[in-house]
Amino acid sequence: MDNKFPKHEKNLIEKYQDKGYTANFYFKSGKLVASESKVEFSPKEVYITGEHRYEGMSNPSDLSILYVLKTENGEKGTFLQAYGPNADPEAASFFKEIPEENISDKADLNLK
Template identity: 35%
Template sequence: MKTHVDMNTLSQILEKLRQKGLDNEIKMTDHGKMQGVGQNKIYNPDDLTIIKTYRFEGDSDPADNSVLYLLEDKEGQIGYILDAYGMYSSQEIAGFDDFLKKIPTADRDMQELFS
């Protein structure tokens, strides 16, 4: 998927987030809670908003799919959830899909973020 700023790979988007200081990954813990990696911040679905979703397919294997969710928390901090989907889903913890479905969405133009 191409964005307005001509980034079409997962690594390009993750690198741009890193350059902007927004490489705050959010993962589900073994206890079924969403937590910022390296942070003591625990999130409920209503603490987050999905502001952009990017989907990627592998060049050599269409089953090699991933999705990147850009999120904003109630304090305005940007973070992301990265997941493989389909048969290679990397989220095996029960409750991940339910948690994700409960996060409100507000699809935004992210050009200002990546410019």
């Protein structure tokens, strides 16, 4: 699939923010945490509605993935994570534990 957006995560994050995905999330102690509300989420409470993978422009081994998320309480936002050799194994495990039925591409801007 062709990516019709710039090859930098920041540009895509801004496009999602324009669509209402304004929450920022971070990973701490086995939970995904909303930066502003400080609400913690387990994998079952998170829905992936889009994802984008990136290679570093100057170093192809710099790999990242941008998750577009919605939570059980309705917060919508993004989470940027390294993947490949630089991935945080606990965060990677969290995203692998998200139930398959909670994963879709309905917010993926590349499909619109």
